[in-house]
Amino acid sequence: MTGTARTWRALLVGAGNMGRVWARTLQASAAAELVGWVDVRGDLVERVADELALDDLWLDSDLGRALAxxxxxxxVDVTVPSAHYAVTLQALRAGVPVLGEKPMADTMEHAREMVAAAERTGLLYMVSQSRRYNPGLLALRRLILDETGPLGILSSNFSIGARESGHRLEIASPLLLDMAIHAFDAARYLSGADPVSVYCEExxxxxxxxxxxxxxxxxxELTGGLRYTxxxxxxxxxxxxxxxxxWRAVGPHGSARWRGGDDVPIAEIVVERGGFLPVTEERRAGDTAVPPGIAGSLRDFLTALETGTTPMGACGDNIKSLAMVFAAIESAAAGRRVSCRLWDGA
Ligand SMILES: NC(=O)c1ccc[n+]([C@@H]2O[C@H](COP(=O)([O-])OP(=O)(O)OC[C@H]3O[C@@H](n4cnc5c(N)ncnc54)[C@H](O)[C@@H]3O)[C@@H](O)[C@H]2O)c1
Incomplete structure (x- = not known):
């Protein structure tokens, strides 16, 4: 799955819904070996490991002991968002790099401290934005780069009535904190622009x-004047x-759209102007195969550990997507447009 020359020993933290998915992904990876699994609920991690027939790894309710x-x-931190700060800092202080689930943290103060801890220790802390690893999103990005030109208008519509469980049912802003981060991060990825300000109602x-x-x-508003709704x-x-x-993306040469999932994105590019409406031609992106979802972020993380390169999702960049979340929450509470430059404390 990766080009890494060695096998990397993984300690998984969090045994909820997504923790199980990570356990199977780590198990399936030739480049990683799952050596331990921690959850504050020791009974839960034992039950889940048993269900997945994982009998050759260390199970614990205490992260410090499991690290030692x-x-x-x-x-791999797959705990609830409010625990990401403590888990990440404890691992980095113990000298261990972290691949953590989105969203990075439950507050911007915590996120800034996490970025500072990664810089101080010189260790990699990457946030797994699994929805970046999607051939359709990559194809849409390529259509923007190659066909529409720099975006002026970008929009996304998410509408799903899911009977979720766990922390999402209880927290104050479940959509903005736990789900919208995917779209906000994708908007940055597609446009290559940084967030400037936001007006939001929740x-x-x-x-x-x-x-x-x-x-x-x-x-x-993103840099370059782009508006993303x-x-x-x-x-x-x-x-x-x-x-x-x-998704719908509009640049100077035309528009591109993608319905998500397996839908193949297309662009309609202007080939002739002069009439009431322009004449357009349909374009599609070439091959954009990629290991999908968390398998893609695991591959990038391990490649970065091996090569020392900075992966997509490195905390210093991902904090900009988180800043969009907290600026949106702040705007909704204040009822006005607010700055998104929260990643540098502005
Ligand atoms: N990438 C995706 O598509 C995707 C999908 C679902 C969830 N997630 C993310 O994964 C994370 C976990 O989500 P979930 O659905 O598994 O939540 P969940 O509530 O089902 O499970 C979280 C687990 O973390 C454990 N936990 C809490 N604090 C802990 C601590 N300090 N140390 C050890 N364990 C602790 C809890 O006991 C629980 O078992 C969240 O950040 C969520 O946003 C990502």
Whole structure:
């Protein structure tokens, strides 16, 4: 799966829904070996390891003890967002690089400290933005780079009524904190631009089964004057979009769209102007094969460990996507447009 020459020993932290997916991905990887699994709920990690027939690894409820006993090459942090800060700092202080789940942290202060800890220790802390590893998103990006030209308008629509479980049902801004980060990060990836400011409203329809706001609408300004509009709902049943959202991107030479998932993105590029409407030609991107989802981020992380290169998702870059989340939450609370430059404390 990777071009790495050696096998890297992984300590997995968090045995909830996504922890199980990571356990299977690490197991399936030729470049990684799962040597231990930690969850504050020791009974849970034992039950889940048993269900997955993982009997040859260290199971623990205490991260410090597991780090000392298993001596891993890296930690995979799949805990709840409010625990990412403590888990990441503990691992980095113990001299162990971290591949952590999105969102990086539960506050910008914590995220800035996590970036500072990675810089101080000289260790890699990468956030797994798994939805970047999607052939369709890569194809859309290529159409933007090669066909539409630099974007002036970008929009995405996410609409899924999922009966989620775990922390999402209880936190204040489940859509913005736990799901919208995927779209915000993709907007940065597609445009190559950095966030400047945002106006956002978040709300919870009467029928929502989430305690916090499951819906939001946001207008971002990004560098170069790009406007990115986000429309999201995690409690809309029927007429679902894909989990990647539906995208439309507009540049000086034409438009591109992608419905997410397996949909093949297309661009319509102007070949003749002069009439009331332009004459356009359809374009598609070439091959954009990539290991999908978390397998892709694991590959990038291990390649970076081996080569010393900076991977996509390195914390110093990913914090800009997180800043979009917290600026949107702040804007919704304040009822006004706010700055997104939270990653440097502005
Ligand atoms: N990339 C994706 O597509 C994707 C999909 C789902 C979830 N996620 C992310 O994965 C993370 C986990 O989500 P989930 O659905 O598995 O949540 P979950 O609530 O099902 O499980 C989280 C687990 O973390 C454990 N935990 C909490 N604090 C801990 C600590 N300090 N040390 C050790 N364990 C601790 C909990 O006991 C629980 O078992 C979240 O950040 C979420 O946003 C990503």
């Amino acid at each position: 006993i298993t001596r891993p090459d890296f930690v 709300f919870n329809p009467p029928w929502s089964w989430y305690r916090g706001s499951a819906c939001a609408t946001a207008i971002f 986000y429309q999201g709902s995690w409690c809309s049943e029927g007429c679902h979009t894909s989990w990647d959202a539906e």
